[in-house]
Amino acid sequence: MTAVSDNLNLLPTVLIWLVHFKFCLSDEIGENSTVDYSSIPSVDYDDFPTLCVKNHSFRLWFISIFYSIICILGLAGNLLVILTFFYFKRLKTMTDVYLLNLSFADLLFSLSLPFWAANSVVKWVLGLPLCKVIHAIYKVSLYSSMFLLSFISVDRYFVIAKAISAHRHRSQAVFISKVSSAITWVLALVFSMPEIIYTNINNNTCTPFSSTVDKFRISIQASQIAVAFVLPLLVMTFCYCSIVRTLCQARSFERNKAIKVILAVVIVFLVCQLPYNVVLFWATVFTANGGTEDCKYHNSLIYATDVTQVVAFMRCCLNPFVYAFIGVKFRHDLLKLMKRFGCMSQEMFFKYAYGNRRRSSAATETESTTTFSP
16 A cells, blocks of 8 residues: 555656656757648638628618608508598499409508518518518419409400490499409419418518528419419500500590500509519529529629519509599599598689589590590
8 A cells, every 4th residue: 555655646746747858849849840831731712602791771771761652652542542432432333343452452562561671671570470461461462453453454445345245244344343353362362372381480581482492482483473464464465455446446535545544554564563573583593593603693683673673562552543543533532532521622622623614514524434544
């Protein structure tokens, strides 16, 4: 036991000596040798991927400002249309029914814009259920609006280009329009279901897709372009071209005004929807080809999507002016509504409602109808 105890007492002394010898040896090597740094391989930092920084400041002011403007105008215009329809009970034609449903679709879409604006600039903190609801409102209103615009053009086609056939089914027109409107909402919900199902919160953002469903995203975006843009465009082109051809053969003094109205409708549709769908098509092709590592190109595509999407969203505040307020009788009813609610004086009402007294009563009656209204 004594020998073992003596060895244990010597152990610290041996360890200290070994450490001291190591330091001395390393100092001697450091004084008498050199290190060849050229043998160390250099690191090429270009091989490392660079982080693509997105300019969130642009989205912060651009989307916030324009979404707010569109939301306010959309709520005001579509609420006026809805109030006028219900107050004066103007559901007498197919176009009246379609316009009312179109106003409801655009109103719902306007109500969802503040949520989309917040989703673009800050983290989504409202949970997954509300995320799915907001996205459902957006998609259903998009599809229903496009379908209803197509139905309005078809109704105008039969009323003007096929007047005899339309007059024969005049008693059933309102019922047919109500049934077709209900079918429109159902179809809009059906076409929206795939995106609603896959809507999720990724990176604190409410988004309809995740990175694991790129192929599904491509097919959905392609179907949206086909169903919500190309199909309505073809229907409207055929119907309005036939209407213009019929009007050119007529000798009514209202012909030129009706043609101008139709051209305004088509131009507004193309200006609002064509740029966004072109960018959406290119983004779909871009995703299908696997994207790109060019950060500048990627950011440019995001900017183009944001700008054209804002222009496309303007449809919800332009539709009341293009389809409803352009009619003389509807404007007259709107003025009466504003006068009864105290928003307009008696003098202003007579000034705007009966200012053009020089026109004949027959002309006023013709213009009051929806025959030439798109």
